Amino acid sequence: KNEVEQSPQNLTAQEGEFITINCSYSVGISALHWLQQHPGGGIVSLFMLSSGKKKHGRLIATINIQEKHSSLHITASHPRDSAVYICAASTRPYSGGGADGLTFGKGTHLIIQP
Amino acid sequence: EPEVTQTPSHQVTQMGQEVILRCVPISNHLYFYWYRQILGQKVEFLVSFYNNEISEKSEIFDDQFSVERPDGSNFTLKIRSTKLEDSAMYFCASSGQGHPYQPQHFGDGTRLSIL
Numbered sequence: 420k421n422e423v424e425q426s427p428q429n430l431t432a433q434e435g436e437f438i439t440i441n442c443s444y445s446v447g448i449s450a451l452h453w454l455q456q457h458p459g460g461g462i463v464s465l466f467m468l469s470s471g472k473k474k475h476g477r478l479i480a481t482i483n484i485q486e487k488h489s490s491l492h493i494t495a496s497h498p499r500d501s502a503v504y505i506c507a508a509s510t511r512p513y514s515g516g517g518a519d520g521l522t523f524g525k526g527t528h529l530i531i532q533p
Numbered sequence: 534e535p536e537v538t539q540t541p542s543h544q545v546t547q548m549g550q551e552v553i554l555r556c557v558p559i560s561n562h563l564y565f566y567w568y569r570q571i572l573g574q575k576v577e578f579l580v581s582f583y584n585n586e587i588s589e590k591s592e593i594f595d596d597q598f599s600v601e602r603p604d605g606s607n608f609t610l611k612i613r614s615t616k617l618e619d620s621a622m623y624f625c626a627s628s629g630q631g632h633p634y635q636p637q638h639f640g641d642g643t644r645l646s647i648l
Contacts, residue, residue: 452636460622462576462639505576518564518581518588518628521637525575 421446425524438493440527442506450509451489455502496531503528535559539640554610554643556625565608566626620647
């Protein structure tokens with residue numbers, strides 16, 4: 420059974436700071452997802468990655484498969500980045516076909532103060 | 534941009550009653566999912582659906598739960614006899630064809646309150 424752990428659980432920072440959120444998982448995965456959940460509850464997919472690094476605007480996601488670790492970075496953070504950031508793991512092998520339910524971490528509650 | 538829509542946004546039901554949560558996935562997606570999030574807890578996988586059958590289900594998804602894709606657009610989750618502990622936010626998600634692990638697109642959720 421895959422366990423997904425995130426740190427920190429809560430993070431408060433000042434506008435403009437560089438933010439790092441960490442995620443580790445216990446078993447091999449086929450992909451690692453980073454998601455954003457806003458106070459209203461809706462969930463938005465930010466990244467899905469299985470190796471290396473991806474960048475979208477001020478967001479950067481990295482993964483180290485050997486160390487079973489991923490990080491989400493936010494550069495030049497802004498109050499609108501305040502949300503819960505969640506990592507989730509896909510464990511079904513690519514060759515398996517079919518749909519793949521995700522295993523979620525507990526999330527990191529990020530507050531960016533102006 | 535196409536989106537996953539869920540109805541209703543909030544459902545209040547008496548314990549023991551049946552409830553049906555509805556989802557309209559993105560139209561060309563082939564993989565469908567239900568997740569739940571109990572207040573203050575992490576999101577948990579319930580069930581995945583592909584090619585008109587359940588692909589995978591968690592231990593949470595017991596005989597009280599069922600899913601259906603009754604037509605080409607809707608994807609429903611039925612809870613036959615609700616319990617207090619079924620109170621949660623239920624999220625529907627869908628993902629695209631090609632590589633099985635396209636990013637999942639989530640609806641805004643249905644908040645289910647069991648009284």
